[in-house]
Amino acid sequence: MTPSNPETGRVLLVDDEAAFQRLGGGFLRSLGHEVDIAGDGEAALARFAAQRPELVLLDLAMPPHMDPERGLELIPRLAGVPVIVLTGHGEHELALRAAELGAWDFITKPIDPDLLRFVVARALRKSRLEAELLRLRAEQGADDLGLVGQTPPMQQLRAMVRRVAPTRVSVLVLGPTGTGKELVARALHEGSPRRDGPFVVVHCGALSAELLESELFGHMKGSFTGAYRDQPGLVEAAHGGTLFLDEVGEMPPAMQVKLLRFLQEGTFVPVGGRVQKTAEARVVAATHRDLEAMVRDGAFREDLYYRLKGVVLRTPALAERMADVPLLAARFLQRGAPQARFSAGALAWVTARDWPGNVRELKAIVESAGALLLPEQHEVDTELLRLAAGDSSEAPRSIEPAASTGVLDAALNELERRLIQDAMSAAGGNQSEAARQLGVSRVGLIKKLTRLGLR
Ligand SMILES: Nc1ncnc2c1ncn2[C@@H]1O[C@H](COP(=O)(O)OP(=O)(O)O)[C@@H](O)[C@H]1O
Ligand SMILES: [Mg+2]
Known part of the structure; x- marks a missing residue:
């Protein structure tokens, strides 16, 4: 067998017996596997970390006292790859406990070579299928997040999101309003190891400097009128997850300094507090503004700008990817009114319109058109879209064509x-x-x- 055979792979054999190391190891090599050997638990963990085997064959009786408990302890630490346990005759109870701890299969010693060959090949095949399934699900997941679009700019954006998501790097998302900046931030969170942690949105433009500070870093009881109790801030709420700073370009200068300190040191002081606190969150920031120009004009701190833009992702205006409009429209209609279709004229209307509000506007119009459908009506036509867009007028369109x-x-x-x-x-x-x-x-x-x- 050649190493490219789908049923061969990197195997870690954990057994203290020199004879079995030689015989078992030799047999597996003769089948085409790459075999690595460890004589005790400590060596097993070291080899596991260094070699990243695809499968582990584990004899439960481990030195120093040939205590099977030591072998059992290892199983959960060999996470992510199938572990096949080698037991002695009549050790059924041990095999069961191993299974409970996550062992994949077991073989009794003395080992039948045919059985060993079969069990190892099957375990490799199944674990590869599972890994492939997981990868496909993850890919599907990124699309399910709703970053819809088949044009090159959207494909590029998705590829970048997939690539950057698993890292801790700060991401700055730039693009016009309604182009999916928040969607990208969520996709980054979902594609990261923090996905089970919180995703916290801070609307930097919506609040005054004072309120924003209290919102972000929290406040202590009595720090201002109405502060009846200690209130933790959003950075604490985002601990272990992702902090999304939406419209970061609107952040007042006084807050920019405090944010920078949090980004650099992970520390902050709640409003009215004296004790420094810490929190850890991955930061994604977004703005529709030209931050670089704001830096030049002194409206945005340069040091903060550089801190935020570990990686820059750009969400293109809909006008730059009009070919995605029918697909987007179809998706939005399908979600709200699964039975409905667009008439040909309606599709022509959506593709001919310019969309200053980008995807958000398209989505809003299509969704309300879907909601306006009569019970027996299954076709969204131009008239309905106009009505949904609020640009239907008493006078028929063709007599008084509006500029839009x-x-x-x-x-x-x-x-x-x-x-x-x-x-x-x-x-x-x-x-x-x-x-x-x-x-x-x-x-x-x-x-x-x-x-x-x-x-
Ligand atoms: N590529 C896209 N595919 C599907 N839905 C999208 C896409 N881009 C934006 N949307 C939807 O449009 C709306 C506005 O997106 P949002 O992320 O809030 O935009 P922004 O933050 O850039 O203003 C949201 O409802 C979002 O789900
Ligand atoms: Mg937004």
Whole structure:
């Protein structure tokens, strides 16, 4: 067998018997495995850390006193790889305890080579499948987080998020409003080892310097009117997790200094307090502002800026990735109204519109259009979208095209109007006949006539 065989791998053999080390080790090598050997528990842990084996074969009777308890203790510390336990005859109870501690399988000594070969190959195969499944789930998870988009800028952004998420590095997310900065921050948290810890959002622009300080670092009882008791701050709430500083560009200068100290030293003093406290959190900051220009103008501390931008991620404006609009619209509609579809005109409308509010605006309009659907209505059409966007007017659009009307939409309306006019005159004004010619229902035709102002 060659090392590339999917059923061979790096095996750590933990056994104190020289004879078995030689024979068992030799047998496994002859099958194509890479074999590493440890004679006691301490050596086993050292080899485990250094070699990262894919599988461990563990004899429970460990020196110094051949005490199986010492072997059992090892099992939970060999986490992440299958451990196959070697037991003596009749040691069923021991095997059971090993299983409870997470052992994968067991083989009784003296060992049948065929059984050993089979058990080892199966364990490697299964553990690789599990690892692959986990990886796929993680990938799926990142997409489930909702960073929707297939255009190159979105693919790049997702790749960067995956790469940076597991690290502790500070991330600065830059991009226009509504482009998914907070979503990126959450994805970074979910993809990190801190995912089970807290994700805490601080809205830096929403509060005065005094309130923001108290919000972030907490305050002591009596430190200001209304402070009836000690109140811990958000940095403490974020301990062990991720602290998301949203709109960090709005942070008042007095607070910037205090934040910098927390970032550099992990320490802070609550408002009205005298004792320094500590907390540990990964920091992700975001802003729609041009922070670099703010630094040049002296509105944002340079040292803080450098501290925050360990890595910079940019969320592109929707205008830079219009090809994602139909996909985004479809996702948002599907979440709110699973049965509904867009009409072709509606899709043309969403792609022709410019989206100053970016994804947030698109999402809001699509969601309210979905909510406006009548019980039996399964198609979101242009009319409904306009209504949801709040730019429907009494006068039909095609008569008074507003500046914001998409070019494509206006063109489609114009085309529709001409076709209907032609059909109506060909049918001598008979609506049923014109509808038949156009391949629409009579009610559908009347609706169109009304919308286009032709009645
Ligand atoms: N790429 C995207 N895929 C799916 N939903 C998105 C995407 N970008 C933004 N959103 C959604 O749009 C809204 C605004 O996103 P948010 O992260 O709050 O933007 P920002 O923080 O940049 O202002 C949220 O509801 C978010 O879920
Ligand atoms: Mg935001």
